[in-house]
Amino acid sequence: MRTSTQAGGRPRESRVDHAIQTTVRELLAEVGYANLTMDLVAARAGIGKAAIYRRHSSKAEMVFSAVVHGMDLQPVADTGSLRTDLRDTVIDVLGRVAEPSVRAGTPTFLAELAVNKEMSARFQSTLVARETACVETVLDRAVARGEISHKPDPAVVHATILGTVTAWLHMLQRDDYADLPDQLADILTNGLTGS
Amino acid sequence: MRTSTQAGGRPRESRVDHAIQTTVRELLAEVGYANLTMDLVAARAGIGKAAIYRRHSSKAEMVFSAVVHGMDLQPVADTGSLRTDLRDTVIDVLGRVAEPSVRAGTPTFLAELAVNKEMSARFQSTLVARETACVETVLDRAVARGEISHKPDPAVVHATILGTVTAWLHMLQRDDYADLPDQLADILTNGLTGS
Structure with a gap:
């Protein structure tokens, strides 16, 4: 104590x-x-x-x-590859979104966000900002490795990860998400390195 | 009448x-x-x-x-390319999600979905099923053109589109989405064709 x-x-x-x-x-x-x-x-x-x-x-x-208090919002360990860094990032985000207390609270939390400007500002400056920074770190590593030629907007890549995971659980209401990190990491890695 | x-x-x-x-x-x-x-x-x-x-x-x-009644849930016109078909699909989904009455109702609708099994089943069998079928049509065209070698899970691609758009508006609470269809279509097209 x-x-x-x-x-x-x-x-x-x-x-x-x-x-x-x-x-x-x-x-x-x-x-x-x-x-x-x-x-x-x-x-x-x-x-x-x-x-x-x-x-x-x-x-x-x-x-x-x-x-938010108990969340570990650090970038994933550098695995030496964009694909596995992204997969591990999706696993992290999915772990937070699917955690029972978060999953139970998310729908009403989103309703509260829509009407509570102070809460929304706090959400943006804490969880969203820190998750986006984690994604940016992963993208910066890929640029440094030469895997991608120019860094895409980290906010868009973050929205793709957070949004897909949230839609899977709360809009499609699916509980089968074991394959989602690999599927999403494959799409994103090819998407970011192929341009 | x-x-x-x-x-x-x-x-x-x-x-x-x-x-x-x-x-x-x-x-x-x-x-x-x-x-x-x-x-x-x-x-x-x-x-x-x-x-x-x-x-x-x-x-x-x-x-x-x-x-849901007024929604036009048809596949986008065949533009001859996966990239523009996907961009037009994102524009369609974004148009529905950002429409003022839908945007206003979404947070409470998601809260209702979480507790109302009948409503959830109806949402899955109408809007989700029809949007996913639109995405599948776009992917089938790309396979027929030889742009992608094997068809990915349409549910995952649909979740990526619906989720990113919904996260952008309702989690990140951003109103600047003019570039989102092109950005997301670029990531997805490269992601699906690059493997």
């Missing part, structure tokens, strides 16, 4: 932050976003509601913090 | 169906899915609520019918 002292002198209570995050992720997977309430989180985590509201102004904001 | 007689002898009242569809699409673009109600549709269309409920068991079902 780590505690430190803020300017105001109050302990940071990182144990409380951690308990909220863990509880929110558990409850998302168990009851889904629609049925998750601040009351349920408070009861399960053994924390007062006031302590939750001090940290999170809304359920949506609390869920976003909890879900 | 077209009327015909059903088995029960009641006129089909296609004028009423048409009025509901038109009104729903107008209201979606004006007030958004969340604020759209059966009452609002009834008042604007000048139709009794009972007449709406006879046709549509829920708001979600009514909106889905109205939005």
Whole structure:
């Protein structure tokens, strides 16, 4: 348990932050976003509601913090080839999108994004920016290796990966995604190196 | 105004169906899915609520019918090249996804899809199946021309198109999509022909 002292002198209570995050992720997977309430989180985590509201102004904001907090948003290890770097990147994105608490929360999260400008800005500046940076690193390596002659727009390549994975799970509602990383990496690698 | 007689002898009242569809699409673009109600549709269309409920068991079902009804889900004209066929297909999909009433309703529609199995089955068997068939026609033409040696899974190629377009508008929340059809068609064409 780590505690430190803020300017105001109050302990940071990182144990409380951690308990909220863990509880929110558990409850998302168990009851889904629609049925998750601040009351349920408070009861399960053994924390007062006031302590939750001090940290999170809304359920949506609390869920976003909890879900993004645990994510490892680093570029994949350099495998020496664009194809396997892209495959590993798709596996990473798919792992995040298919994770039960994220999958359960995504549809309502997208509805919230459409009406909540602050949440949208935070999503763009955290998850989207960091995933796009990971894709850009992979593309930069391929340029350095001479595999591609000019770097495509990383935002478009990222949208292709995030979008295909999200459409597969949430629009086509398919659970058979074991082959998707190889299929998508093949299309993208040929697509980016063939021009 | 077209009327015909059903088995029960009641006129089909296609004028009423048409009025509901038109009104729903107008209201979606004006007030958004969340604020759209059966009452609002009834008042604007000048139709009794009972007449709406006879046709549509829920708001979600009514909106889905109205939005899908007007869609032209035919394969693009054969341009003689996979690249332009794919570009035109992306333009078609983007046109549907970015259409104001569809764009306004998509986030809540996806939330509804996640919990409404009947709606999901209907979405898969109508829009998804027909869009995938359009993509398959484009791929079959490319095989017949000798542009690609073996046909990839049309569901994956369709997910790449629908997913990228949807992610661009609803996850990245970007409105600059004029270049997207060419960018995506370039990646996909090279990706499918380069293997």
